[in-house]
Amino acid sequence: MKRSGLAALVALALGIAAGAALAQAKPEVLVKQRQAVMTLQGKYFGPLAAMAQGKAPYNADVVRRNAGFLDNLSRMPWDGFDPSTKDVGVKTAALPAIWEQPDKFKEAGSRLENEVHKLYEVSQSGDEGAVKTQIGAVGKACGGCHESFRQKQ
Amino acid sequence: MKRSGLAALVALALGIAAGAALAQAKPEVLVKQRQAVMTLQGKYFGPLAAMAQGKAPYNADVVRRNAGFLDNLSRMPWDGFDPSTKDVGVKTAALPAIWEQPDKFKEAGSRLENEVHKLYEVSQSGDEGAVKTQIGAVGKACGGCHESFRQKQ
Helix, strand or coil, rough: CCCCHHHHHHHHHHHHHHHHHCCCHHHHHHHHHHHHHHHHHHHHHHHHHHHHHCCCCHHHHHHHHHHHHHHHHHCCCHHHHHHCCCCCCCCCEEECCCHHCCCHHHHHHHHHHHHHHHHHHHHHHHHHHHHHHHHHHHCCCCCHHHHHEEECC | HHHHHHHHCCCCCCCCCHHHHHCCHHHHHHHHHHHHHHHHHHHHHHHHHHHHCCCCCCHHHHHHHHHHHHHHCCCCHHHHHHHHHHHCCCCEEEEHHHHCCCHHHHHHHHHHHHHHHHHHHHHHHCCCHHHHHHHHHHHHHHHHHHHEEECCC
């Protein structure tokens, strides 16, 4: 079996298992958890954005560390957008479009995961120009999802 | 694409004040970030604790995934316990002992990181007994720190 096919099967199995394990999580807990991921993505992406903008000195070690953290964080929010959280009654900027256009939302999420993983890979080389270009691609993936699925801030 | 174009895109995507990432994070932001880590450690350790306690069926794939996430998360909270957050005026269970006994706090944090990393390593083999034993060791590391440094819940 090819690696990609195996990976897909494992991902499928994981998704089902994780879904079952989370079946009892309360909607307000799911919202808190997904917001926690966004908070931490901001913590670790903010400094990289500043570097890409030339507003902070480039630091390859920080980029590598943060990209590794983000590579994990970018996979954490999605199961928090369970349909049970649609009318949860706690403060959230999540728009109904998330559940009205699930395929588009899933695609936007996958795009973030992919761009962040590319950043992680590029960060290993330490090539500053390539890293900064990829930081921009990650920023666009953040913005692409926020544009359609997050209430304007 | 030119660097300046990238910078504009990143800034747009993030929707944050340009200088925000440069300045020292505000104490209330640090508290929010470290609490976000605790929330996510709970999300990914909870199911493992349930497995070790026999309250959920053992699932090696979930253990591997969660242990990988936790291996990253366990390194994220510590810079959030900056002395500037000692009297921040927002709700927090952090006790003054954190800043009164910094060496002991640092040791407790390192112990968590080490036990979680061991769990990550053990989870790769999938040996159920060894994994469950190590889940217990992680739980003790959580509790060891909470016992001395977190307000009783």
